[in-house]
Amino acid sequence: MHDRPRSLLDKVWDAHAVRTLRSGQTQLFIDTHLVHEVTSPQAFAMLRDLGLEVLMPERTFATVDHIVPTHTRVEPFEDPMAAEMIAHLRRNVAEHGITFFDVGSGKQGIVHMVGPELGLTQPGTTIACGDSHTSTHGAFGAIAFGIGTTQVRDVLATQTLALSKPKLRRIEVNGRLGPGVYAKDVILHIIRTLGVKGGVGYAYEYAGDVFDRMTMEERMTVCNMSIEGGARFGYVQPDETTIEYLRGREYAPQGAAFDEAAERWLSFRSDPGCRYDDVVEIRAEDVPPTVTWGVNPGQAVAIDEPVPRPEDVPESERAAVAEALAHMKLEGGKPIAGTPIDVAFFGSCTNARLSDFVEVARYLAGRRVHPRVKAIAVPGSERVKAECERLGIDRVFKAAGFEWRDAGCSMCLAMNPDRLVGDQLCASSSNRNFKGRQGSPTGRTVLMSPVMVAAAAVTGEISDAREVFGVGREVVA
Amino acid sequence: MSAFQPVVRVSGTAVAVPGDDIDTDRIVPARFLKAVTFDGLGDALFYDERHAPDGGKKGHPLDDPARAGATVMVTGANFGCGSSREHAPQAIRRAGFRAVVGGSFAEIFFGNATGIGLACVRLEEGDLADLTRRVQEDPTLVVTVDLEAMRVEAGGRGYAASMPESARTALVTGTYDPLAELLEGLEDVKRTAAALGHEVRR
Numbered sequence: 193m194h195d196r197p198r199s200l201l202d203k204v205w206d207a208h209a210v211r212t213l214r215s216g217q218t219q220l221f222i223d224t225h226l227v228h229e230v231t232s233p234q235a236f237a238m239l240r241d242l243g244l245e246v247l248m249p250e251r252t253f254a255t256v257d258h259i260v261p262t263h264t265r266v267e268p269f270e271d272p273m274a275a276e277m278i279a280h281l282r283r284n285v286a287e288h289g290i291t292f293f294d295v296g297s298g299k300q301g302i303v304h305m306v307g308p309e310l311g312l313t314q315p316g317t318t319i320a321c322g323d324s325h326t327s328t329h330g331a332f333g334a335i336a337f338g339i340g341t342t343q344v345r346d347v348l349a350t351q352t353l354a355l356s357k358p359k360l361r362r363i364e365v366n367g368r369l370g371p372g373v374y375a376k377d378v379i380l381h382i383i384r385t386l387g388v389k390g391g392v393g394y395a396y397e398y399a400g401d402v403f404d405r406m407t408m409e410e411r412m413t414v415c416n417m418s419i420e421g422g423a424r425f426g427y428v429q430p431d432e433t434t435i436e437y438l439r440g441r442e443y444a445p446q447g448a449a450f451d452e453a454a455e456r457w458l459s460f461r462s463d464p465g466c467r468y469d470d471v472v473e474i475r476a477e478d479v480p481p482t483v484t485w486g487v488n489p490g491q492a493v494a495i496d497e498p499v500p501r502p503e504d505v506p507e508s509e510r511a512a513v514a515e516a517l518a519h520m521k522l523e524g525g526k527p528i529a530g531t532p533i534d535v536a537f538f539g540s541c542t543n544a545r546l547s548d549f550v551e552v553a554r555y556l557a558g559r560r561v562h563p564r565v566k567a568i569a570v571p572g573s574e575r576v577k578a579e580c581e582r583l584g585i586d587r588v589f590k591a592a593g594f595e596w597r598d599a600g601c602s603m604c605l606a607m608n609p610d611r612l613v614g615d616q617l618c619a620s621s622s623n624r625n626f627k628g629r630q631g632s633p634t635g636r637t638v639l640m641s642p643v644m645v646a647a648a649a650v651t652g653e654i655s656d657a658r659e660v661f662g663v664g665r666e667v668v669a
Numbered sequence: 670m671s672a673f674q675p676v677v678r679v680s681g682t683a684v685a686v687p688g689d690d691i692d693t694d695r696i697v698p699a700r701f702l703k704a705v706t707f708d709g710l711g712d713a714l715f716y717d718e719r720h721a722p723d724g725g726k727k728g729h730p731l732d733d734p735a736r737a738g739a740t741v742m743v744t745g746a747n748f749g750c751g752s753s754r755e756h757a758p759q760a761i762r763r764a765g766f767r768a769v770v771g772g773s774f775a776e777i778f779f780g781n782a783t784g785i786g787l788a789c790v791r792l793e794e795g796d797l798a799d800l801t802r803r804v805q806e807d808p809t810l811v812v813t814v815d816l817e818a819m820r821v822e823a824g825g826r827g828y829a830a831s832m833p834e835s836a837r838t839a840l841v842t843g844t845y846d847p848l849a850e851l852l853e854g855l856e857d858v859k860r861t862a863a864a865l866g867h868e869v870r871r
Binding site for chain 2: 216233258350353354
């Protein structure tokens with residue numbers, strides 16, 4: 193039936209295509225629908241107005257993350273709108289029989305942490321959520337993407353979406369990453385190389401031995417930011433690493449059913465010789481510790497590079513560079529390293545998993561946050577928080593002067609009380625450095641890996657973690 | 670859930686919001702997402718671009734009295750990148766716009782916009798620059814976005830436009846809200862679900 197070699201995208205798409213719509217789009221079945229408090233209330237209201245039911249409530253899972261406070265869990269929450277939005281979600285999930293991981297359940301967290309942790313995120317499945325960072329779940333070889341609120345309604349009512357199949361670009365990264373270079377640097381480098389609109393119209397297949405060697409949590413960091421490169425989703429093919437991660441997870445099949453599932457999961461891998469619309473190759477050795485200097489994630493430099501000057505770039509980009517420099521209050525031609533910071537934010541669906549905390553704690557132990565810096569550490573989920581506390585990692589952060597918070601999106605998008613004030617500059621492990629993103633219209637965000645955030649927190653300025661902490665030196669020794 | 674009003678032609682004065690990579694955080698800052706309806710979002714449109722921190726107006730073209738009632742927005746490439754928030758196209762529509770003319774559109778934004786009948790069409794770079802300049806110069810310039818001819822016309826000058834055919838069809842036939850058609854396929858949906866190994870309740 194399928195003689196032609198197919199990519200993972202082809203296989204998942206074919207298996208989930210219900211039919212072709214009159215517009216030519218595909219009606220695509222969605223296996224797993226994730227819901228949070230900010231983009232869902234209108235969808236449930238539309239459903240109610242239309243007199244429709246949730247077709248398959250067992251395929252939707254909800255949690256609260258965007259607006260939930262991280263400094264206290266005492267209710268009622270200070271922000272009455274936060275309380276109202278969360279109350280709406282609680283009411284909606286109860287009314288429709290949807291599984292809900294509420295605050296204090298031990299399973300609450302950023303929706304893109306929760307899915308993988310619980311084993312809801314599985315290879316070869318389709319996953320949708322009213323959040324653009326749904327691309328995170330592509331780490332498992334799932335086709336996972338963000339949708340709008342009207343589409344949340346569509347999934348609730350029909351468990352399907354009207355979609356067009358994207359083109360496929362394979363991004364191969366081969367070789368050895370240098371010391372102090374993390375998954376975050378790989379994706380920032382990819383976006384810098386291909387541009388923030390480079391992926392529009394494409395899905396990304398991340399391949400090559402660098403991704404083969406990555407842990408699931410590292411793959412999630414990469415796939416998370418696919419959308420920042422314009423690709424609605426990206427994926428890594430499922431392999432033994434994927435299977436071992438899922439073994440024993442609550443919502444993964446158990447026992448003999450797991451082995452059957454694992455075999456099926458691996459069958460979704462792209463066939464040798466399948467067709468790609470584009471192939472990009474990147475040498476791992478060329479990926480530096482990368483930080484952003486501007487107002488989109490593609491405006492990035494190596495930590496030891498200067499910030500670009502408008503006259504260094506093609507004329508068509510000059511105005512944008514000048515505008516970004518003005519917002520960031522940075523001078524072109526000067527090094528980014530040494531720029532003073534006001535806030536260090538370690539959190540978000542990009543980088544707030546256990547391995548991120550373990551890695552930072554190695555270097556933060558015995559260090560102190562610079563007195564000028566407000567530093568907050570926000571575990572991505574209640575599970576990550578509990579595990580950090582079991583391992584004593586919270587004590588390392590607190591002793592260093594970090595505020596140790598409860599799980600949520602927090603200062604990544606500043607819908608809760610965690611936000612920048614005035615033109616504060618934040619070293620951030622999150623995914624977006626858009627103007628105003630962290631809650632102040634004049635606030636400034638510099639994206640980087642968690643270890644680089646820790647280095648900036650300690651020195652009070654954008655710093656090369658390799659120098660501050662001797663990162664990587666232990667490899668050579 | 671019958672067919673919606675077809676969107677075949679949008680004609681009106683325009684506002685230019687030039688620049689590439691305008692993200693949805695800029696179109697609607699996150700704090701305006703703290704609401705359980707989309708009502709009133711028109712006022713949140715480009716809020717921080719329009720207002721100084723003290724609340725005073727910055728003189729953004731959207732606040733130019735000569736452009737009140739504009740129905741066409743002219744912008745750059747990769748418009749609507751970033752967050753999936755449907756609040757962005759909702760705000761644009763609720764501020765009175767019925768079409769956006771740009772160099773290209775981020776995909777989630779484009780899907781959200783089309784789904785609520787906001788037509789997003791692309792122009793070639795040179796044409797877009799020309800149209801942008803003319804809109805900036807003349808607040809009375811009437812811009813017509815014609816989805817049947819796939820052209821943008823302004824003051825006697827025409828530009829070839831483009832848009833994915835599926836979206837164009839949906840808009841001109843008034844079927845851009847896909848829910849009715851998705852519901853028609855429920856038997857097929859259940860068949861696909863069963864083939865995927867899911868338990869399906871009849």
